[in-house]
Amino acid sequence: MRKHKWMMVAATTLLATSIPLFLQSDRIAAKETPLIHMEWIANDTLQLEMKLSKADHLTIMKNDEAIATYERDALEQLTVGELFQMKQSAVQLGDVYDIQRVDGEGNVLATMETPLTGSELLEREHAIVVFESETPVVETKGNVSPEVTTSDESNMKQEQVITEIPFETTYTYDDTKEVGFDEVTTKGVKGKKVETFKVYYDEETKEEIDRERIEESTTVIDPVHEVRLIGTKDRTEVEERIIPHPTTPKRQTDDQMYRDETKEIPGEDGYEKTVTVYRWIDGEIKPEVINHVYHQPVAPVIIEGTKRRPATTTTITPTTDQTDQTKKKEQLPQTGEEDYIVFLTLGLIMIGIGTWFIRPRKFQLK
Numbered sequence: 001m002r003k004h005k006w007m008m009v010a011a012t013t014l015l016a017t018s019i020p021l022f023l024q025s026d027r028i029a030a031k032e033t034p035l036i037h038m039e040w041i042a043n044d045t046l047q048l049e050m051k052l053s054k055a056d057h058l059t060i061m062k063n064d065e066a067i068a069t070y071e072r073d074a075l076e077q078l079t080v081g082e083l084f085q086m087k088q089s090a091v092q093l094g095d096v097y098d099i100q101r102v103d104g105e106g107n108v109l110a111t112m113e114t115p116l117t118g119s120e121l122l123e124r125e126h127a128i129v130v131f132e133s134e135t136p137v138v139e140t141k142g143n144v145s146p147e148v149t150t151s152d153e154s155n156m157k158q159e160q161v162i163t164e165i166p167f168e169t170t171y172t173y174d175d176t177k178e179v180g181f182d183e184v185t186t187k188g189v190k191g192k193k194v195e196t197f198k199v200y201y202d203e204e205t206k207e208e209i210d211r212e213r214i215e216e217s218t219t220v221i222d223p224v225h226e227v228r229l230i231g232t233k234d235r236t237e238v239e240e241r242i243i244p245h246p247t248t249p250k251r252q253t254d255d256q257m258y259r260d261e262t263k264e265i266p267g268e269d270g271y272e273k274t275v276t277v278y279r280w281i282d283g284e285i286k287p288e289v290i291n292h293v294y295h296q297p298v299a300p301v302i303i304e305g306t307k308r309r310p311a312t313t314t315t316i317t318p319t320t321d322q323t324d325q326t327k328k329k330e331q332l333p334q335t336g337e338e339d340y341i342v343f344l345t346l347g348l349i350m351i352g353i354g355t356w357f358i359r360p361r362k363f364q365l366k
Contacts, residue, residue, distance in 0.1 A: 035110065035111065035112065035113040036048055036049065036050045036099060036101065036110045036111060036112045036113060037049040037113050038112055038113060038114055038116075040124070040127070041130075044124075044126075044127050044128065044189065044190060045127055045128050045129075045130055045192065046080055046124070046127050046128070046129045046130070047130045047131075048099070048129065048130070048131050050101060050110060050131060056101055056102065056103055056104070056109065057069055057070060057071050057101075057102055058070040058075065058099055058100070058101060058102070059099070059100040059102050060083065060084055060085060060097065060098075060099060061097065061098040061099070061100060062084075062089060062095055062096075062097055063095055063096055064096075064098075067084075067085050067088075067089050068083075068084075068085045070083075075129075075131060077128075077221050077222060078128075078129045079125070079126055079127060079128060079129065079189065079224070080121060080124050080125055080126070080127045080128075080129060081121070081125040081126065083129050084097055084116075084121055086121060086125055091118045091121055091122055092118050093117070093118045093119045093122070094117070094118060095117065095118035095121075096115050096116075096117060096118075097115060097116040097117070097118070097121065098111055098112050098115045098116075099111065099112045126187050126189045126224065127189070128189060128190075128191070128192060128221050130162075130192065130194065130219075130221070155200055155201050155202070155203045156198055156199065156200050156201070157198075157199050157201070158196055158197065158198060158199070158214075159196070159197045159199045159211070160194060160195070160196050160197075161194075161195045161196075161197065162192055162193070162194050162195075163192065163193040163195070164190050164191070164192060165190060165191030165192060165193060165220075165221075165222070165223045166190060166191075166223065167188035167189060167190055167191065167223035167224060167225050167226055168188075168223075168225045168226070169188060169225070169226045169227075169228060170225060170226070170227050170228075171227075171228050171229075171230050172185070172227060172228070172229050172230070173229075173230050173231075173232050173280075174229055174230070174231055174232065174233075175231075175232045175233050176231075176233060177229070177230075177231025177232070177233060178231050178233045178234070178235040179231055179232060179233060179234065179235045179278045179279065179280050179285050180231065180235060180278065180285065181229070181230065181231030182228060182229070182230055182231070183228065183229045184226060184227070184228055184229075185227045185228065185229050186224065186225070186226060186227035187224070187226060188223070188224060188225060188226025189223060189224035190223050191220070191221050191222045191223030191224075192219075192220075192221045193218070193219070193220050193221070194217075194218065194219040194220075194221075195213055195214075195217070195218050196213070196214045196217035196218070197211045197212060197213050197214065198211065198212040198213075198214060199211045200212075230280075231280075232280040233280075234277055234278065234279050234280075235277070235278045236275065236276070236277050236278075237275075237276050237277075237278070238273065238274070238275050238276075239273070239274045239275075239276070240271075240272070240273045240274075241271075241272050242269050242270070242271060243269060243270030243271065243272060243295075243297045244269055244270075244297065245267035245268055245269050245270065245297040245298055245299055245300070246267065246297065246299040246300075247267075247300075248299065249264075249267075249299060249300040249301060249302050250299050250300070250301050250302070251301075251302050251303075251304065252301055252302070252303045252304070253303070253304055253305070253306050254303050254304070254305055254306065255305075255306050255307055256305075256307060257303065257304070257305025257306070257307060258305045258307050258308075258309045259304075259305050259306060259307065259308065259309070260305070260309070261304075261305040262302060262303065262304050262305070263302070263303040264300065264301070264302050264303075265300060265301040265302075265303070266300050267297070267298055267299050267300035268297065268298040269297055270294070270295050270296050270297030270298075271293070271294075271295040272292075272293065272294045272295070273291070273292070273293040273294075274289060274291070274292050274293075275289070275290050275291035275292070276288065276289050276290070277290055
């Protein structure tokens with residue numbers, strides 16, 4: 001009996017010590033660090049679903065190293081660049097940024113669901129940061145699930161209304177920059193007005209019957225006005241262009257040229273030059289042409305003659321041998337050649353007379 005009694009006592013003791021350990025392990029498992037949900041709204045607002053108590057604060061982590069700490073009151077109006085200390089800490093594309101919600105004792109209560117990269121921050125540096133305050137953070141104890149209650153009244157719900165506040169654009173002028181220079185020195189960012197209302201519904205019809213604004217929950221994020229730098233110095237532009245000449249030639253006639261003669265004159269390209277000065281006058285850019293040169297293109301020309309060509313005459317030109325013989329005859333001395341011709345002529349005359357006398361004798365014999 002004593003042996004069984006001691007066994008029962010030991011079992012009871014073991015059970016009594018194991019139950020607290022089991023409950024403690026359950027609590028430890030339930031106390032895993034919750035996540036801070038992040039959402040980009042229209043690329044110009046970063047909404048973080050979290051709510052800080054008075055003792056909590058935010059720690060900004062860059063590559064697992066703390067670079068900034070914020071109390072709750074310092075988070076009213078911040079841009080992404082200001083929240084992540086982009087002006088004080090150089091940003092690289094591969095950097096990883098995280099937000100930790102830390103209590104007064106330094107315990108990490110929540111971290112971001114999706115850490116931000118350096119490239120995301122550089123693209124959205126001017127986005128406004130809005131902290132979602134409608135859903136309070138409820139810590140989990142043991143295996144009890146957290147419950148969120150918006151109101152003690154079953155017919156009332158809270159509704160958040162976000163109104164955009166447009167930014168204004170202002171201009172600064174620089175007479176060392178030429179007209180047409182336009183640079184954004186400060187990028188404009190829209191502001192936001194976040195209001196929370198208590199909306200009452202009819203329990204039966206579920207229709208809205210009244211709404212009441214919660215004054216202390218209204219948050220106004222002022223817009224960042226855009227600033228543009230405008231150049232006012234005169235700017236001169238020179239525009240030049242070549243005007244191609246026509247390819248089809250023009251035909252002309254010339255009465256001083258023979259019909260079988262033609263003359264071609266090549267075409268010439270045209271040319272235009274315009275000098276314009278742009279001036280800033282009464283808030284507007286006004287152009288003024290101060291010089292204009294224009295040369296008309298010239299088409300190619302073909303000139304054809306219309307004059308008749310005169311009839312051609314044949315001129316016989318003595319050959320070289322004939323010319324030499326004539327010269328030789330002129331150079332020979334007088335050797336009686338003229339007397340020979342006279343005697344030859346007389347001989348011929350005598351032969352003719354003799355023939356004359358012989359002919360009548362032939363008629364007499366008949």
